[in-house]
Amino acid sequence: MFRDDTNQILKGLKQSPLRQFDQEVGQIPGIVKLTLGEPNFSTPAHIKMAAISAIAANESHYTPIAGLPELREAAANYYNQKFNLNYTAENTLVTVGATEGVSASFQALLQPGDSVIVPTPIYPLYLPLIKLQHATPILVDTSADDFVLTPERLQTVLDQHRQDHVKAIVLNAPSNPTGIAYTRSEMQALAAILKQEQLWVLSDEIYAELTYGQKHTSMGELLPEQTIVINGLSKSHAMTGWRLGFAFAPKDLMAEMLKAHQYMVTMPTTFVQYAAIEAMKHGQNDCAPMVKIYQRRRDYVREHLQQLGFEVARPNGAFYVFAKIPASFKGDSWEFARQLAYDQKVAVIAGAAFGPGGERYIRISYAASDEALAQACRGIAKLMQHTQQQPLTEAL
Numbered sequence: 448m449f450r451d452d453t454n455q456i457l458k459g460l461k462q463s464p465l466r467q468f469d470q471e472v473g474q475i476p477g478i479v480k481l482t483l484g485e486p487n488f489s490t491p492a493h494i495k496m497a498a499i500s501a502i503a504a505n506e507s508h509y510t511p512i513a514g515l516p517e518l519r520e521a522a523a524n525y526y527n528q529k530f531n532l533n534y535t536a537e538n539t540l541v542t543v544g545a546t547e548g549v550s551a552s553f554q555a556l557l558q559p560g561d562s563v564i565v566p567t568p569i570y571p572l573y574l575p576l577i578k579l580q581h582a583t584p585i586l587v588d589t590s591a592d593d594f595v596l597t598p599e600r601l602q603t604v605l606d607q608h609r610q611d612h613v614k615a616i617v618l619n620a621p622s623n624p625t626g627i628a629y630t631r632s633e634m635q636a637l638a639a640i641l642k643q644e645q646l647w648v649l650s651d652e653i654y655a656e657l658t659y660g661q662k663h664t665s666m667g668e669l670l671p672e673q674t675i676v677i678n679g680l681s682k683s684h685a686m687t688g689w690r691l692g693f694a695f696a697p698k699d700l701m702a703e704m705l706k707a708h709q710y711m712v713t714m715p716t717t718f719v720q721y722a723a724i725e726a727m728k729h730g731q732n733d734c735a736p737m738v739k740i741y742q743r744r745r746d747y748v749r750e751h752l753q754q755l756g757f758e759v760a761r762p763n764g765a766f767y768v769f770a771k772i773p774a775s776f777k778g779d780s781w782e783f784a785r786q787l788a789y790d791q792k793v794a795v796i797a798g799a800a801f802g803p804g805g806e807r808y809i810r811i812s813y814a815a816s817d818e819a820l821a822q823a824c825r826g827i828a829k830l831m832q833h834t835q836q837q838p839l840t841e842a843l
């Protein structure tokens with residue numbers, strides 16, 4: 448490189464291990480990929496038509512920085528109705544996917560020297576973004592509590608870090624990678640402490656519509672004055688590639704986030720915003736048929752894995768099963784994932800990619816076809832059969 452004094456924090460960050468592995472094993476011919484959080488459904492037709500109409504109508508100009516007023520209002524109404532929230536258009540920012548909303552939030556909230564509590568295992572988006580603000584993540588391994596951050600644990604961690612200027616916490620429920628959706632009482636118990644401790648909450652609720660047998664409780668309902676709710680169309684409307692998300696926050700903080708957003712992206716693509724208006728006004732039920740199918744697939748994967756000796760975390764949300772590799776497999780989760788990919792042509796993500804607590808686990812995305820899931824279960828069964836036979840062969 449011409450000079451070597453580029454951003455040292457960025458230099459110290461690695462590419463997402465998740466995407467790296469996905470790309471690596473993508474080269475294996477005939478591989479079945481259950482790696483990325485990518486719905487295998489198509490975007491609902493009425494939303495696609497709205498985008499096509501917007502293009503035909505030459506909706507090709509800049510919109511206001513915060514997004515189209517009609518979209519901000521429709522989004523606030525949509526999520527208010529679904530999750531008992533009380534937001535207006537003024538609390539609403541239209542973002543380039545949930546990812547940009549998370550980034551704008553940290554830019555608005557954090558200063559050098561701040562710390563942020565991050566329960567793990569967790570989706571590997573937040574840590575690099577926290578570090579880029581010269582802030583420090585405090586990782587809290589939740590594996591001993593079945594991957595739920597308990598109020599007792601939160602209180603202990605806060606007491607241990609009184610000197611560290613803890614400013615915020617990241618919550619992601621339903622969770623990627625564990626598939627755990629917090630119950631209302633679990634959320635309330637955390638909210639009580641967070642209120643008392645006056646912490647900001649970055650609540651990534653991108654999987655809020657994907658719950659099985661329970662309804663999502665939003666931190667935006669329980670702690671509206673100190674929460675940023677992140678949501679979007681990627682998962683609920685099978686629109687990952689459209690890059691359309693939302694952030695909801697108290698008005699004063701929103702004014703700060705708006706600046707971060709402006710200097711990063713200006714705004715999301717105009718015709719995508721028109722498609723999003725359609726989703727928010729007429730797509731309230733788009734996710735329901737997907738949820739039914741996901742639930743059936745989840746049951747299928749969970750049962751098969753349990754029969755093979757995997758312990759499965761309570762999978763009542765999102766579209767992931769987080770499964771503990773049986774002790775008969777001696778390697779770590781990356782070795783398991785590599786063997787499964789190269790020997791059985793099935794790709795899953797090693798739990799270690801999601802931080803402390805995930806080392807003995809694999810994450811399987813069941814946002815995939817029935818055939819792919821059946822093939823994956825057969826591959827895992829074969830790998831387990833092979834590992835169980837190993838000691839016998841060695842003994843002979």
Ligand SMILES: Cc1ncc(COP(=O)(O)O)c(C=O)c1O
Pocket residue numbers: 484543544545546547570572619622623651653679680681687690691692
């Ligand atoms: C927890 C979580 N947050 C955010 C994202 C990214 O969402 P988007 O594609 O809308 O940026 C994902 C994607 O997998 C996710 O799992």
